[in-house]
Amino acid sequence: xxxxxxxxxxxxxxAGTRRGRGGIRSNENLAGWLFxxxxxxxxxxxxxxxxxxxxWVSLTDWNGQGSPFTGDVPFVGAHNYTQLFxxxxxxxxxxxxxxxxxxxxxxxxxxTQTVLALGLALVVNNRMLKxxxxxxxxxxxxxxxxxxxxxxxxLFLFANSGAVNALLxxxxxxxxxxxxxxxxxxxxxxxxxxxxSPPAALADGGPFGLTWWDWLAGPSVAMISIITLVVWxxxxxxxxxxxxxxxxxxxxxxxxxTLDGASRWQRFRYVxxxxxxxxxxxxxxxxxxxxxxxxxxxxxxxxxxxxxxxLTPAYLSYRTAFRDFDYGSGAAISFxxxxxxxxxxxxxxxxxxxxxxxxxxxxxxxxxxPERS
Amino acid sequence: MAVLTDxxxxxxxxxxxxxxxxxxxxFLGYATLVFFGLVFLYPFVIQIGNxxxxxxxxAANPLSPFxxxxxxxxxxxxxxxxxxxxxxGNSLLVTVLVTIGRVFFDSLAGYALARLRFRGRGxxxxxxxxxxxxxxxxxxxxxxxxxxxxxxxxxxxxxxxPLLADAAGVFIMKQFFESxxxxxxxxxxxxxxxxxxxxxxxxxxxxxxxxxxxxxxxxQGSWNEFPHSLVSVQDPDLFTLPRGLADLVSGSLGKGxxxxxxxxxxxxxxxxxxxIFVVFQRYFVxxxxxxxxxx
Numbered sequence: 001x002x003x004x005x006x007x008x009x010x011x012x013x014x015a016g017t018r019r020g021r022g023g024i025r026s027n028e029n030l031a032g033w034l035f036x037x038x039x040x041x042x043x044x045x046x047x048x049x050x051x052x053x054x055x056w057v058s059l060t061d062w063n064g065q066g067s068p069f070t071g072d073v074p075f076v077g078a079h080n081y082t083q084l085f086x087x088x089x090x091x092x093x094x095x096x097x098x099x100x101x102x103x104x105x106x107x108x109x110x111x112t113q114t115v116l117a118l119g120l121a122l123v124v125n126n127r128m129l130k131x132x133x134x135x136x137x138x139x140x141x142x143x144x145x146x147x148x149x150x151x152x153x154x155l156f157l158f159a160n161s162g163a164v165n166a167l168l169x170x171x172x173x174x175x176x177x178x179x180x181x182x183x184x185x186x187x188x189x190x191x192x193x194x195x196x197s198p199p200a201a202l203a204d205g206g207p208f209g210l211t212w213w214d215w216l217a218g219p220s221v222a223m224i225s226i227i228t229l230v231v232w233x234x235x236x237x238x239x240x241x242x243x244x245x246x247x248x249x250x251x252x253x254x255x256x257x258t259l260d261g262a263s264r265w266q267r268f269r270y271v272x273x274x275x276x277x278x279x280x281x282x283x284x285x286x287x288x289x290x291x292x293x294x295x296x297x298x299x300x301x302x303x304x305x306x307x308x309x310x311l312t313p314a315y316l317s318y319r320t321a322f323r324d325f326d327y328g329s330g331a332a333i334s335f336x337x338x339x340x341x342x343x344x345x346x347x348x349x350x351x352x353x354x355x356x357x358x359x360x361x362x363x364x365x366x367x368x369x370p371e372r373s
Numbered sequence: 374m375a376v377l378t379d380x381x382x383x384x385x386x387x388x389x390x391x392x393x394x395x396x397x398x399x400f401l402g403y404a405t406l407v408f409f410g411l412v413f414l415y416p417f418v419i420q421i422g423n424x425x426x427x428x429x430x431x432a433a434n435p436l437s438p439f440x441x442x443x444x445x446x447x448x449x450x451x452x453x454x455x456x457x458x459x460x461x462g463n464s465l466l467v468t469v470l471v472t473i474g475r476v477f478f479d480s481l482a483g484y485a486l487a488r489l490r491f492r493g494r495g496x497x498x499x500x501x502x503x504x505x506x507x508x509x510x511x512x513x514x515x516x517x518x519x520x521x522x523x524x525x526x527x528x529x530x531x532x533x534x535p536l537l538a539d540a541a542g543v544f545i546m547k548q549f550f551e552s553x554x555x556x557x558x559x560x561x562x563x564x565x566x567x568x569x570x571x572x573x574x575x576x577x578x579x580x581x582x583x584x585x586x587x588x589x590x591x592x593q594g595s596w597n598e599f600p601h602s603l604v605s606v607q608d609p610d611l612f613t614l615p616r617g618l619a620d621l622v623s624g625s626l627g628k629g630x631x632x633x634x635x636x637x638x639x640x641x642x643x644x645x646x647x648x649i650f651v652v653f654q655r656y657f658v659x660x661x662x663x664x665x666x667x668x
Binding site: 029030031033038039040042043046054057068069119120123128129131132139141142146148149150153155161162163166232236289292293295296299303317318327330331337338342 | 568
């Protein structure tokens with residue numbers, strides 16, 4: 001297919017010369033469409049068409065055999081969706097568990113990576129320090145490497161006899177078996193204050209088939225290792241975004257506030273922070289959009305185990321379709337996830353467009369890549 | 374205003390105090406840099422060190438970067454005992470094809486969107502922007518459906534073709550082409566060059582920095598690509614490096630053992646991107662670099 005389009009474009013160029021006599025702009029219409037044709041075909045075939053097909057499949061009970069578009073495939077309407085939200089059963093339980101896991105994941109990852117990225121950017125932006133470019137690269141390096149390869153390294157770091165437990169050993173802590181430990185950290189904290197089993201009020205009853213006690217589990221110990229890995233890989237990218245934002249803050253403003261007697265903290269709080277608000281907002285929403293998509297790390301490190309505490313909607317949709325061959329349910333899960341992410345994307349675009357008309361289009365579409373102007 | 378009267382009055386003691394504070398800040402700054410430098414780089418040091426260890430040594434001294442004894446056994450097993458060479462070959466093939474395709478197709482489209490006046494251009498550009506917002510992970514099942522319907526599932530075409538164009542690349546190229554002065558093309562067009570020829574021999578060579586950026590991003594992206602290979606092929610003969618690596622870790626070898634081998638394989642998968650990163654750093658961190666000189 002690639003070669004066909006290539007020749008098509010080349011011929012168009014030739015034709016352009018012959019017909020071009022009539023006027024310089026006369027054949028731009030044709031050339032324009034030919035130039036964009038390959039991209040339209042590829043994005044249309046592998047982005048738009050799939051979404052429509054999956055929408056159809058999410059309304060069926062297709063099991064992966066044959067084509068989902070024949071009359072033999074049972075049409076079930078919204079059943080795959082109601083199963084996830086209203087019907088008591090394993091499907092809802094797993095889905096809601098994955099939603100719970102991902103909510104805790106987002107709630108920890110997004111603030112942590114944002115604060116860390118901003119902190120690193122502030123240090124790297126400090127005019128008095130030398131050798132900053134080395135450290136900037138060092139912080140960014142994890143972001144450009146393969147998520148799978150990094151996951152392998154972290155599997156080793158968090159192994160029972162791994163580096164993390166060795167470090168914890170130095171300070172006298174007996175590290176957990178990270179990837180086998182399904183205890184929620186909030187439950188562990190409750191345990192510290194003496195609440196080991198659910199109080200009667202929380203033990204049964206709760207929204208969407210999970211008890212309140214289950215909803216309040218917090219991320220599991222196993223999930224903490226994945227959270228650590230993700231914060232470690234993404235902070236570098238967001239640091240670069242903050243750095244770009246910080247460099248747009250006029251130095252004079254900072255100097256003026258120093259002359260006015262503002263302390264370092266006051267300058268940061270009342271000058272720097274408001275000036276980089278668009279960047280902060282960008283980082284927060286990009287972080288949320290990315291965090292709802294966590295997949296590679298879960299696939300490599302835990303596959304949703306132990307006790308489904310690292311299950312996320314993205315991984316659950318994959319597993320439901322490709323392992324349990326329930327493509328209808330899998331597609332339905334990915335559509336719900338799609339909606340969640342679209343909501344965050346829209347919030348972000350709206351807010352960026354309102355707050356600052358100068359930079360809205362610049363960086364929101366990039367994830368592991370620095371901004372470019 | 375108070376400052377003006379304050380300044381001349383600054384006593385040597387006060388200046389001393391200020392200098393001490395600057396020194397303290399600087400020390401604190403370096404301490405932070407070094408600490409986080411270690412946090413971000415030491416895992417890679419551990420990876421290299423442990424890839425060269427024996428299994429018992431890796432289990433007993435996971436933190437130490439120094440192998441004792443140093444052994445290449447892990448690497449020997451990677452090449453003799455796994456399909457690593459095959460994965461490497463597949464990854465190279467896919468990456469090269471995807472990179473060439475992306476650079477060419479994205480440039481064509483970017484040029485058309487930046488410079489050619491054709492009907493529907495505005496709508497098309499809006500569509501490109503919209504497409505960039507589609508989250509990749511929700512496309513796993515959909516992509517599989519299309520590849521299956523088109524008969525591309527489990528083939529090299531299935532691995533390569535869907536990745537041949539990307540909206541972000543089109544966007545980068547469009548932005549760049551818009552920064553090139555129109556007069557250059559007009560001269561070529563008046564001399565009778567066709568649209569394609571103007572694009573190919575006049576404008577494209579001027580877009581070198583953007584082309585390099587796009588090449589590097591495409592290389593890095595397709596070399597590391599994992600979810601796509603997960604849903605586009607099933608045949609172990611078509612596994613790329615990340616796919617093979619994931620299989621090695623979660624599948625055939627199980628958990629908890631053979632760390633030198635796994636770390637070594639992960640290391641080999643990281644090296645090409647690491648080299649590209651070190652050599653072409655400024656294309657990754659261009660903006661940050663641009664600004665830092667001003668400060």
